[in-house]
Amino acid sequence: MSASHAFSHLVPDVILDAVESTGLWSDSRIYPLNSYENRVYQIGIEDGPTVIAKFYRPERWSEAQIKEEHLTLLRLQEESVPVVAPMVFNGESLFSHNGIHFCLSPKLIGQHPEADNLDQLYQLGELIGQVHQKMNAPFTKRISVLPLEQMTQAAKHILAEDYLPQKLKPIYQAQITKLIDLSATRIQAYWPTQLRAIHGDSHRSNLMLHNGQFHLLDFDDCQNGVAVQDIWLHLTQTENPRQQLSEMIEGYEAYLPFETRELDLIDVFKSARVIQYAAWLQQRWSDPAFIKAFPWFASEEYWLNHLSELHSCEQEWGQFSR
CATH class of the missing domain: 3.30.200.70 (Phosphorylase Kinase; domain 1)
Structure with a gap:
């Protein structure tokens, strides 16, 4: 098979x-x-x-x-x-x-969190803090996050295939190089001495409000990583995203102290996620379920939008820094 x-x-x-x-x-x-x-x-x-x-x-x-x-x-x-x-x-x-x-x-029945609900963001911060507190030892079998290596490998796979139009490859390579250089500078300035066990993919669809309590679902991507990886995915483009961040951290600190230097890594993880998502679609493109669910992936319009998203990562760099 x-x-x-x-x-x-x-x-x-x-x-x-x-x-x-x-x-x-x-x-x-x-x-x-x-x-x-x-x-x-x-x-x-x-x-x-x-x-x-x-x-x-x-x-x-x-x-x-x-x-x-x-x-x-x-x-x-x-x-x-x-x-x-x-x-x-x-x-x-x-x-x-x-x-x-x-x-x-x-089977769990409930609702996903509301993107801009500050009370719920505080509760999500509490839940993530509680999960991290109880997962108090690093994994011994799962992978560990390596942002620079993961970005580099994802870009390499994309450039090696023909899904990205040939005329866009130089533009893509230049944009990726900028983001990797920016990420390298951030990581050189701060990276934790020891990674911790985290969920790894705690977006809204992996959270469910059930009987008045949020539950964290689907640990398929659990790994050794950085606490902020489980927090930044809940920050949306609102008038005051820093307030969202503040609520999440306040809830988190009900269980564990939060290292504020990790805020400087949000841009790194955001860029890595954007790059890796495109590489993931490309890697799985021969799976009929992907062709049916993401028919736009092979279009030039998708890659133009992807380049625009990568450019936005650069333009918004530092939005959540200390």
Whole structure:
């Protein structure tokens, strides 16, 4: 099974067989959820609550890395931290069917946070602080963030293919070089002596307000990184984004002190995310789900907009610095 068509054999019968291999009995209701890197389905269960089945993209994470993610979530759940942990059957949370790892978790019903709600931003800061406090030791199996290397590799992959129009490649290379140079200067000025365990992708869609409490979902990208990585994604372009930042940090510091020097790294992580997103789409473009979901990726208009976004990263550099 090639990585480009990793889920080509994941048809309904296979999905249900996998779920039922855990001992549950499905009622044959399957509803696909919005996920592209992995495949995620809502599965109806006879005489029981609906579950969420997550099938991991083969060759992305090792079995040891996934198990470390699961162990972290189960420990957080034991500590009453509001996360959604995988379900355990006979002492196991990770299973394999037809060569694909999968897990099951309870279905959570609720709403995502409101982008500009300051009260909610304070609560999100509290939740992230609580998660970081309980994940008090770095991961031993997961990756560690390396912004300069990740930006460089992502740009290299983009330039090596023909999705980016040839006439735009010199402009792209020049813009990337500027952002990498700016990032290198920031990192040379400050980088923590030790990285910490973080969620790694704590955007609004990975948070759910359930029974009056926010829950952090989907630890698929958990890694060793910097605390501000789990904070800056909640800052939107409003009249006063610094107030948003202040609310997040105040909530965070209810559990842990926040190193203000990390604010100078927001521009680095913002630029890295923009660059890596385009590289991710390109890398997965042979997956039919990506072609269907992102048909505009192969257009010149997409790349012009991408260049504009990269330029904005440069123009807005320093917006959140101390």
